[in-house]
Amino acid sequence: xxxxxxxxxxxxxxxxxxxxxxxxxxxxxxxxxxxxxxxxxxxxxxxxxxxxxxxxxxxxxxxxxxxxxxxxxxxxxxxxxxxxxxxxxxxxxxxxxxxxxxxxxxxxxxxxxxxxxxxxxxxxxxxxxxxxxxxxxxxxxxxxxxxxxxxxxxxxxxxxxxxxxxxxxxxxxxxxxxxxxxxxxxxxxxxxxxxxxxxxxxxxxxxxxxxxxxxxxxx
Numbered sequence: 488x489x490x491x492x493x494x495x496x497x498x499x500x501x502x503x504x505x506x507x508x509x510x511x512x513x514x515x516x517x518x519x520x521x522x523x524x525x526x527x528x529x530x531x532x533x534x535x536x537x538x539x540x541x542x543x544x545x546x547x548x549x550x551x552x553x554x555x556x557x558x559x560x561x562x563x564x565x566x567x568x569x570x571x572x573x574x575x576x577x578x579x580x581x582x583x584x585x586x587x588x589x590x591x592x593x594x595x596x597x598x599x600x601x602x603x604x605x606x607x608x609x610x611x612x613x614x615x616x617x618x619x620x621x622x623x624x625x626x627x628x629x630x631x632x633x634x635x636x637x638x639x640x641x642x643x644x645x646x647x648x649x650x651x652x653x654x655x656x657x658x659x660x661x662x663x664x665x666x667x668x669x670x671x672x673x674x675x676x677x678x679x680x681x682x683x684x685x686x687x688x689x690x691x692x693x694x695x696x697x698x699x700x701x702x703x704x705x706x
């Protein structure tokens with residue numbers, strides 16, 4: 488079954504499962520392209536020192552805020568599609584739920600901005616701020632939720648693929664989770680912004696690929 492009927496103000500609206508899964512496919516490319524465009528065009532931004540989260544600050548910070556929020560909403564749509572598509576199969580509960588937590592974490596990270604630091608925006612402290620604001624703490628919590636939940640989702644779906652005999656997809660899922668953990672836990676604070684961006688590539692690329700695989704299985 489690839490669609491469901493949702494009542495809305497006396498009308499009937501059909502949202503196909505394939506459309507929801509397309510949201511999960513689009514979340515990663517959207518976030519990556521918008522973030523990369525800003526890294527290349529916002530004068531003075533240096534990804535080797537400044538994490539992508541700081542793009543939410545400054546005159547054009549609304550672009551990155553919207554990038555976080557829209558990507559999170561697309562991930563939530565993808566989670567709903569995954570829940571329908573894998574119903575009755577392994578990972579039917581925790582897999583989609585973890586993707587949904589990722590979406591919520593992205594939205595929280597977008598709504599709650601990090602504090603100025605690392606010289607961004609202009610006039611900000613060159614290092615980390617001495618104290619963190621409540622919204623900066625909330626931003627960090629949202630980011631950790633997003634990274635952590637999607638990394639675990641990789642392992643949950645790896646088990647599903649293993650049960651289905653899709654060994655290549657199972658191995659890819661495990662490797663994505665392992666690579667994300669390694670780059671995020673590497674003990675070098677000087678490269679944290681690069682490593683966070685690289686970790687995003689791994690897990691968001693995985694979400695795009697798995698959403699596409701599950702969508703293809705509908706036909």
